[in-house]
Amino acid sequence: MHREPADTVPQGPHQPCPSSTKSHVATTLLPAARQSLSDHAGSADPPAERTGRRQRLSTEEATRWADSFDVLLSHKYGLATFRAFLKTEFSEENLEFWLACEDFKKTRSAAKLASKAQRIFEEFIDVQAPREVNIDFQTRELTRRNMQEPSLSCFDQAQGKVHSLMEKDSYPRFLRSKIYTDLLSQTQRRLS
Missing domain, CATH: 1.10.196.10 (Regulator of G-protein Signalling 4; domain 1)
Structure with missing residues (x-):
């Protein structure tokens, strides 16, 4: 099922790659x-x-x-x-969730922590979320319990599962x- 991207969760900054010692090639991306x-x-x-x-x-x-x-x-x-x-x-929600978690871990404001955690949970984790990621029941329930007292690590297990899924499944195909x-x-x- 195709899902339209939502603008509710920040996608995180991108880190530039280290510059190469070999000559660079002007490239137009595909x-x-x-x-x-x-x-x-x-x-x-x-x-x-x-x-x-x-x-x-x-x-x-x-x-x-x-x-x-x-x-x-x-x-x-x-x-x-x-x-x-x-x-x-049609699986970009996995990467968007991973990026949202990376951005979430940089949250320094205790006041923003709970609201950001709730947005991520509702967008990616909750059953029938608009961009629901494919995680097992136990991980979903652990994350739900973590939401009772959100911390910077409340999505760690779910993020790890999604990272592993992308690395083992999508990355080789990519x-x-x-x-x-x-x-x-x-x-x-x-x-x-």
Whole structure:
């Protein structure tokens, strides 16, 4: 079932990747990945393209996404490309939940903690939530109990289950996907 994205939960900041020592390649992201990045940024073009600079992605950086799932998640274009892939599988709620949890862990205001926790629970965890993630009954119930006294760790088990699901299920398919292989080919062609 296709679900429209909601704007109620922040998607978290993206960490830039370390710069590569090899030459960067000016790369236009594949349309689906560019759209995912622009959905997040709120504009039709990545920020640097709006200011006249080209976004750069090296083949080495894109290849490193295959090193580990966490390397992929830590790279802003990796994250955007993976999000675009998940949209093709109608499972982007998993990544959005994981990002919401990462943002939630940075909450410093005790006053905001409970309301942010409630929004995440209602959007992703509760039975028949608009963007319900696929977690087992025990994890859902533990998270429900954690909501009685929300803390920065109240979603840890659910977030861990969703991370594991994406890493074992979606990530291997992503590495074989046309979105990823086309992006790699595109960066390699720019070198020649």
